Amino acid sequence: MEFLLKPEPWMVMSFLLLVGILWKYGKPGILAQLDARIEQIRKELVAAELLRNEAQALLSEYKRKQADAEKEAQRIVENAKKGAEQLRHSAEAELEETVARREKQLTDRLKRMQLDAEQEINAYASRLTIEAAQRIIAEKLDKSGYEALLEKSMANVGQQGKTLN
Secondary structure (H helix, E strand, C coil): CHHHHCHHHHHHHHHHHHHHHHHHHHHHHHHHHHHHHHHHHHHHHHHHHHHHHHHHHHHHHHHHHHHHHHHHHHHHHHHHHHHHHHHHHHHHHHHHHHHHHHHHHHHHHHHHHHHHHHHHHHHHHHHHHHHHHHHHHHHHCCHHHHHHHHHHHHHHHHHHHHHHC
8 A cells, every 4th residue: 555655646546536527527518518519510511501502603693694795795896897897888888979979070070161161262263263354354345245244154153053052
């Protein structure tokens, strides 16, 4: 019994006694706390799984929306290209029409100017011819010859007027 005189065996026995008492009286409380913690962790896992499923659903929805948006953007771009092409074609057609109309206007204007110039030249030549004829007649003809020449000239002018019409 000498070993009872040393403090180490008493310490070991005290420790074992304390562990035994704690085990007997503390075990239900410790197990209840562990069960509560396990249940809390289980609930957190279920909530995390639900959140993960929600996140997965949202991700799928956003991917679908992104794909739809990309399709819509591509459709808009294609429509814009088609619209631009149609606009270009209509602008080209309108430009060609405007150019043709302007060319016709210029051609008509040039024809009118040419006719006006020809008429002015003819009128001027006629005046010069008449003036020259008057001078020549005044210098060389007497009254009877003058009247015959005048009648002949009037007949020629009448025939030329019919030809022009």
